[in-house]
Amino acid sequence: MTELAAGRPGPRKPRELRDVDEFLDQVRLRPGMWVRRSSLQHLDSMLVGYAVASEIHGSDESFDFWNSGPFSQWLWKRMNMTYPSNLGWAVEIERAAEAAGTPPMEMFFSLLDEFRAERGRTRSAQEG
Template sequence: MSGLFDILRKIKTRPGMYIGRPSLSDLFMFLVGYKTARRELGIEPSEQEVEFYREFQPWIQKRFNVQTVNSWAKIILLYSVDEKEAFTYFFKLLDEFLVRDNNLAVNQGDESQRGVEVSPSIPN
């Protein structure tokens, strides 16, 4: 069975096949169901998946300087024109989230990272 980031990659490419249309609310509900189904089947999440589930919400709140009980999807929607734009924006923010630690290393002067452009990609 594919992991979270595999399915996200597929949804980004062909949203109609997985969630019907490019909609952040639909994607959010799909991810809630996906997480629940894996838990019910006893499939343990990877470390990257656990990090996403635990850290993405607080990261989004910090990124937008928002304190709220609303989901990350609602926050992104607040800063988007419509569901389709929010869907696209989610993947941009996800890439940003996934490279945040690499960017921190560069900013702190890690010589091995200096001068290397970090390209965001959904983990395999």
């Protein structure tokens, strides 16, 4: 496997990926290749397709990116929203990115890193 200077894995073929986290790491490397117009709404659609295909093929993989799933619930708290958005995480991140003058894909991956870090800390605290 090719390693990038920053220590992140390099580009891999889809058949080499084990889960949605590895898929998202590949999207991060080359978002323009994977996501039309770098739209988070398109990414959301891809992820839903991923989840549906996983269920059809009997995968036991947990999926955090449903609009009412763990990532969304975390995001609502992170964005200080008192109610879940019916528009979904992709639209809300795109809105926040526009307001902040940040590319939406960049904001998504920054938030994803925070979510992963907190999820990892929570798991460690429960295991320890």
